[in-house]
Amino acid sequence: MTTQTDIPPAETGGARRSWLREHSELGVCALLLALGVLVLTDALTMDVDIAQRGPVGPKTVPIVVGAGLLVIAALLALDVLRGGRGQAEGGEDIDLSEPADWRTVLLLAGVFLGAAVLIEPLGFPIAGALLFWGAAFALGSRRIDRDPLIAAGLSLVTYTVFNNLLGVPLPGGPLMGVL
């Protein structure tokens, strides 16, 4: 897993960009670092005036976790700079030989967020159907005749099972108000 280790940075813009792409895992280190700082700040600014029971208060564990995050961020950065790479996860439907398809990922996340916003005003049956149809569309299904029907059926059945059979309330929305 050792590739080239120390490329002098910034000969040309292209080299720098490819160095960054090669070492994009450093972004994970940055996130871990930020998370560690966040946890530590939160722990250290806690005012523990509430009577503390026992010698270990609510601050101790967050401080340990925050410090751990900082240490791991540093260790991971070291590992990445030495040429270590995290192995991307494989799977039945995963083809790692192709570059990542960011459009699909963003579309899928967007559809999900949209459904989350719509669930209260439109109710679960409609928002859920839109979620399924939208997600299937994002993933490349273009059967206009079939997709919406499957989506509506799935959403209605799920709503009935959860709301009426399992006793887990879901918002019915205007559609259920009419029916």
Add this chain to the structure above:
Amino acid sequence: MDAFNSLLDGFGTALTPINLLWAVTGVLLGTAIGVLPGIGPAMAVALLLPVTYGLDPIGAFIMFAGIYYGAMFGGSTTSILLNTPGESAAVVAAMEGNPMAKSGRGAQALAAAAVGHFAGGLIGTLLLVALAPTVAKLAVDIGAPDYFAIMVLAFIAVTSVLGSSRIRGLASLLIGLTLGLVGLDQMTGQQRLTFGSLQLADGIDVVIVAVGLFAIGEALWVAAHLRRRPPEPIPVGRPWLGRDDVNRTWKSWLRGPFIGFPFGAVPAGGAEIPTFLSYVTEKRLSKHKDEWGKGAIEGVAGPESAASASAAGTLVSMLTLGLPTTAVAAVMLAAFQQYGIQPGPLLFEREPDLVWGLIASLFVGMVLLLALNLPLAPVWAKLLRIPRPYLYAGIMFFAAVGAYAVGGEVIDLVILLIIGLIGFGMRRYGLPVLPAVIGVILGPNAEQQLRRALQISDGSVTGLVNTPFAVTVYAVIVLLLVWPLLRKAVTRDRAEAA
């Protein structure tokens, strides 16, 4: 025979019509889900966690147990017919099973796997019945320091035994622990990482973390790398075994459980190692060495039996110690927490109906699996043709249902998506998901036990190591940590000697 009587009572619970219905539902759902590419047993149980809001605990766990066993069987079907194992535990099934299917012996491969699962599950569950009450009795008066030691063991084992990189495992664990910190401190009510938000003060529900990491993370990750042309499954008829096949495989079926069960009970990565060990053992003992790699039926029978028994072993540590050794056990532990039940040595005393009903339902589930899977195999094989957009859209859909059902809050869906994006990043950069889930589930509990232990000892650190049990567990932890270094030293010595 105390355990025997309890087990009979358990059958009384498991065989009521309603619980039988849950067992059938679980086994069918589990098999279907296991066969579906891209969904493993852990994601299946995570997606079904919301049913715990509407079901009584016994029914829910009977269903979960059926899903666990069913999904493991379904996973081997996928390996044999598609040759693209989604889970590490099913890799071995593909090695001999897929060549068998290609040479027209798919029916025999599926039958060997089905009977292997039955035999392994049966022997494994019998071992569970024999051992679990004893373990629970031995552990019954363990206190806060012992619990803390067990949880540290779980943290260390899950980060250093699994996966290829300890640093990445630890990073994942710390992410999980951080998520577990969010909310009110259980002992003082102090707000931690809530940033003044009322919603965050309740903490992030374990269901949301599990569904986000396992389901949304996986769906997004697949979306980024979706195979343009899904692999074609090999068509297969009804599974059956000839006399020759049975003569070759019955010993493998019986050997597998004794490899699988112990590995399932310890935090060593679930079925991955024992299936491989069983494969190697069967290969060494086989009289048909020339067939290996081209479709030797023992290579399906042994490992599948080992895999199934390892699931039973997993339940021993989960039920008696509250120690989850696999992702499924971790999610099931989260389900216990949803009901406010703490698995551990006292579980056998406090919830005998639940525990023995669950164990009895494992036997029921195995019989159901064998009875259903042999005739239904061609139907299951059809599931492999499901259009992938529907499959992953369905995962997103049910993930949303689950997260919304937690509290009826839209903010939960947003948190779910954020955790899903974290899961996506973790898959991209090789951070294993399991340590994070274990961190969220066990982290808050471990902190409480730590603080309780130190409270008893008045702040002295010796309070953490003042019981023989805790000392033993810490010794195991040191061994786990030192082992790779030792192994490196030994191989270096050998290399120098050679």
